[in-house]
Amino acid sequence: MARPGFLPEALWPGLLLGRLRDRLLADARAEAASGRLILWLPVLFGGGILLYFGAAQEPSLAAACGLTVAIALGAGLARAQPVTFAVLLASLALTSGFALACLHTAWVKHPILLPPAGAVRLVGHVEQVERRPKADRILLRVSAAEARGLAYTPSLVRLSLGRGFAPPAGTQISVLTRLLPPMEPAMP
Structure with missing residues (x-):
């Protein structure tokens, strides 16, 4: 029964939280009894990646x-x-996703090139040729670079050349070019 000026008994926070707790425990027991609780591990793994x-x-x-x-x-x-093991296993899935995202970022991390103001002479061999409708693109494995203001020599450079001017893969070339910083990420 509700007293005048108060919330109805069914909406009291203590009762609502108690009912929610009871419902979650009943659902967890039903999931565990049916053997489907393990299916939450990939969801928690993905949740760890999202946390990252x-x-x-x-x-x-x-x-x-x-x-x-x-945690492992x-x-x-x-x-x-069983209960402690289940909680630690769920935590392990979550932290594993988080740690994997950290590892992947560390694996692909590389310094960002701040290009010099002028031209750069690059010497290296062509690793890959990509024929495109407007221009050819080559991936150059750099062995030497000459320029003022170049902080470090990049190991790989992607260059755009006029259509039909790309040398075949494996060719050693020397090219005078202007380096540009990487493009900004595309916005959805």
């Missing part, structure tokens, strides 16, 4: 991997306690 992309700054690779290893060891030691 939601981070305000680049997370520490060592911390992510260390936490994953610690804890899960291995807690196999005898």
Whole structure:
């Protein structure tokens, strides 16, 4: 019964939270009994990847991997306690996704080229040729570069040449070119 000026009893926060807790526990028991609880592990793994992309700054690779290893060891030691093991296994899936995203970022990380103001002479061999409708593109494995203001020599450079002017793959070339920074990411 509701007292005048108060919420109805069915809407009291304590009762709502208690009902929600009871419902979640009943659903978890039903999932565990049917053997479908394990299907949540890939969802949690993906959730860890989403957590990585939601981070305000680049997370520490060592911390992510260390936490994953610690939780894996804890899960291995807690196999005898089913509830603790299940919670640690869910945490392991989440931290594994997070750590994998950190590892992938560290794997593909490379310095961003700040190009000099003038032309650069690049010497190297052509690794790949891409014929395009407007211009040919080559991927040049650079062996030497001459320029003022070039902070470091890039190992690979993608160059656009006029249509039909690209040398075949494997050819050693020397080219005078202007380097540009990478394009901004495409916006959806």
